[in-house]
Amino acid sequence: MTTETKTPRAGDAAGRPPSTTAPPTREKPKSWTGLWFVLPFTAMYVLFLVWPTILGLYYSFTDRSLTGRPTSWIGLDNWTEVFGDERAWDALWNTAVFTVYSAVPLVVIALVLALLVNRARKMGWFLRMAFFAPFILPVSVVTMIWIWMYQPDGGLINDFLQNTLGVQDSAEPTLWLSDEGTAMWSVVITTVWWTVGFNFLLYLAALQTIPKDVYESSSMDGANWWQQLWGITLPLLKRTTALVIVLQLIASLRIFDQMYLMTGGGPNRATEVAIHYIYISGFEGYRIGYASALSYVLFVLIMIVSIVQFRLFARKEG
Amino acid sequence: MTTMQERPRTADSDGGRTIKRNRRRITAGSAIVYASAFVLALVWLIPLLWALSTSLKTETDASLGQEIRWIPPEWSLEGYRTLFERGDHLVWMVNSTVVSTIVTILTLVLCVLAAYGFSRFDFPGRKFIFAAIIAGLMVPPQALIIPLFDIVTTLNLGDTYWGLALPQVVAPVMVFILKRFFDGVPRDYEEAAKLDGAGHLRVLWSVIVPLSGPIVAAVGIFTFIGSWNNFLWPLLIATDPSMMTLPVGLGVVAGGYGLFYAQNMAAAVLGALPLLIVFMLFQKQIVKGVAGVGLK
Known part of the structure; x- marks a missing residue:
């Protein structure tokens, strides 16, 4: 803050081309100083990220148990068991179902809300707060409220369906969370309410960067609102949509909290997802080795999606 | 229309x-x-x-x-x-505050130091370490819970604040975000400070960090919210109700309040309050921070 001048110092810039793209590190010869800055984080990183990654792979070839009995190498036994384990496949399937069910509304509703709020500028603050506030709530607060609303007898939702809309027979209330047909959807609805605000903000930010003259010139050509949406807005939002979808996929593959709290994986395992089964194998079945093998399957799946995301980011940089 | x-x-x-x-x-x-x-x-x-x-x-x-x-x-x-007569809600609130504060401070210190190191210095192994940390962006923490639990209990940190906090401190994405921002901070300022005889740490603290105020604040706020709302890890590590964080306590213990819905919803409202206040206070930074994910 002591100098305002942008002119390069004479001694500093002499003999070097003024390059803006060269990495900053070129300016200094190698020394050990930088390592001291990086070391604390790297140490934690190795202990709590690299080491568990390696350890998990190793455990997947052992019969390690939470009970503390000696661990022995059992080769590929866990892995062959994983691939033959129907419950594991069901859990993966449920994860995929949740991902698909939730991704579509989470993208579409977010976009609709953003388009609305982008035009309703005068209520901007209130609208942003209303749609985004749920996102910052702890998951258990969200599930407590929704379990209360989903109560079959006298819960807010069934009451609305019975007494306001009159589409539900009060003798046969919908058992939202304990019916195999509705449990997954109930969790999806809660999740959409909880997290759509994040995607909404991403879209809103992208919308606000679109210069207004783009619309003006097309209006002069006689394009109406609908044509502008499909011809200008949506194409310009393509990258944001790609980002939203990929982030959504990664988040959905990691789903656990809502199921654990709302349905406990039930009824009849209809909402048991991958992390939940890992949790059950490891902490209820005490099988660290087997749970590690399961973890690695999920790990690889998320990794694949993440690589797609990474490439998306990389292209953006370039 | x-x-x-x-x-x-x-x-x-x-x-x-x-x-x-x-x-x-x-x-x-x-x-x-x-x-x-x-x-x-x-x-x-x-x-x-x-x-x-x-x-x-x-x-x-x-x-x-x-x-x-x-x-x-x-x-x-x-x-x-x-x-309030039960009292446990208050205990969880304190636990959450302690854990989230530890996580936020440590994350800020470690990530700012690391980002500065990567941004301003060349040292043996720089490229390798940075690549390894970037690779960590793709590792889902949820898929590491089993070995991580094993490590933390081996270190005897089960049911402790450190056991709850430390594994949450490792956030490669924050290093990445901060480094990218530091890269864009003009070097003129720090050269001037160095001419005045300031050391590296002093330059970082009194030149770089103030110039990066908004991004450092955003990293801090998001780390705090993320840690406050973390559910899976505290669920595994805090088995003693007196060590539980708010989300776990509400989910595991308060879920058993049964059919007392007024009490249940009072717990939910009080559980929502701290972060709603944080949100009200930092609405601008939070909204910008989320927007930044897409606009960067």
Whole structure:
């Protein structure tokens, strides 16, 4: 803050081309100083990220148990068991179902809300707060409220369906969370309410960067609102949509909290997802080795999606 | 809906400055937009309002089978009182505050140091270490819970604040974000400070960090919220109810409050409050931070 001048110092810039793209590190010869800055984080990183990654792979070839009995190498036994384990496949399937069910509304509703709020500028603050506030709530607060609303007898939702809309027979209330047909959807609805605000903000930010003259010139050509949406807005939002979808996929593959709290994986395992089964194998079945093998399957799946995301980011940089 | 062109579009998302362009006319299109946005916002607020309403009823009025009434027939703090008499809610709140504060401070210190190191120095192994940390962006922490649990219990950190906090400190994405920002900070300022005899740490603390205020604040706020809301890790590590964080306590213990819905919703309202306050205070930074994910 002591100098305002942008002119390069004479001694500093002499003999070097003024390059803006060269990495900053070129300016200094190698020394050990930088390592001291990086070391604390790297140490934690190795202990709590690299080491568990390696350890998990190793455990997947052992019969390690939470009970503390000696661990022995059992080769590929866990892995062959994983691939033959129907419950594991069901859990993966449920994860995929949740991902698909939730991704579509989470993208579409977010976009609709953003388009609305982008035009309703005068209520901007209130609208942003209303749609985004749920996102910052702890998951258990969200599930407590929704379990209360989903109560079959006298819960807010069934009451609305019975007494306001009159589409539900009060003798046969919908058992939202304990019916195999509705449990997954109930969790999806809660999740959409909880997290759509994040995607909404991403879209809103992208919308606000679109210069207004783009619309003006097309209006002069006689394009109406609908044509502008499909011809200008949506194409310009393509990258944001790609980002939203990929982030959504990664988040959905990691789903656990809502199921654990709302349905406990039930009824009849209809909402048991991958992390939940890992949790059950490891902490209820005490099988660290087997749970590690399961973890690695999920790990690889998320990794694949993440690589797609990474490439998306990389292209953006370039 | 065909009168789009009359609507002033400003790139000003804050709505702070008033830009006088074409005078706004109330058209059918904008009336529909405002009306539907308002109705949707109300729908979105229903669960929160219903929780608040329930929490202010007597247990009798809040119980199932009662007529749905948004305004409590008899205002009551019974639910809140029972909650405070139990006392555990307060313990969880303290635990969450302690853990999230540790996580936030450590994350900020470690990530700022690392980002500065990567941004300003060349040292043996720099490229390798940075690549390894970037690779960590793709590792899902949830898939590491089993070995991580094993490591933390081996270190005897089960049911401790450090066991809850330390594994959450490792956030490669924050290093990445900060480094990228530091890379863009002009070097002139720090050269000047160095000429004045300031050491590297001093330059970092009194030049780089102040110049990066908004991004450092955003990293801090998001780390705090993320840690406060973390559920899976504290669920595994805190088995003793007195060590539980708020989300775990609410989910595991308060879930057993049974059919006392006034008390239940009082717990939910109080559970929502701390972060709603954080959100109100830092709304601008939070909104910008999320937007930054997409605009970077």
